[in-house]
Amino acid sequence: MKKIALSVLVLASLAACSTTSPDVIKREDAQRMSTVQDGVVLSTRPVKVEGSQSGIGGVAGGVVGGVAGSSVGGKRESVVVGVLGAVAGAVVGNAIEKAGTQEEAVELLIQLKNGDRRAIVQAKGNETLQPGEQVIIVTTGGKVRVTRAPAGTPPMAGASAPVYSPR
Incomplete structure (x- = not known):
């Protein structure tokens, strides 16, 4: 599960690196x-x-929040906290993606x-x-x-x- 969360975070980071700079030419525009x-x-x-919201930030935040929340408390509490963590993580992830792509x-x-x-x-x-x-x-x-x-x-x-x- 940690590998999945790490993969999603890496994808979110790469999505935030796109640019519209006049100094950067896309590969398909060369030649x-x-x-x-x-x-x-x-x-x-x-x-x-x-900034854009492709959904990658929300998914990444949701996965991280869900994993972090599910490790709290006993079996019943971990499910509830995991769901709440996923929702909160998705909201925060979307906000981070939007701010990072502005x-x-x-x-x-x-x-x-x-x-x-x-x-x-x-x-x-x-x-x-x-x-x-x-x-x-x-x-x-x-x-x-x-x-x-x-x-x-x-x-x-x-x-x-x-x-x-x-x-």
Whole structure:
């Protein structure tokens, strides 16, 4: 039973390690053609990406709570305490999973060359983008990430225009 509980906890820990960072590319996105668009950052603002609840945290917490509770008292008490421990463990496990998968992110408002604007939310990466900076928007399989434009990229028309500032 202890091996099962340990296995479930390891799975819950691995689920909490997933990220939406622009610096991490998923294996299935490697060696795929991507679409690239040029743009200029108009504004940025910090946001939080809500944590997920896949159920792994609840299951892990339930197993651990049930095992811990069933070792308390005599036969009759151990069943009752085991059930209560499983329920409490599931609630705590869900909360831990949600908090562990929450991410600090940034919302970027970007103006494209054609004048269209796009708002993109991505996890904070190694780059800190500032209003007025030239960027590229890379789209792969429906997923988008924004990164600083490579050095030597010709300036966008209108890039020196006043930077948009939200109220």
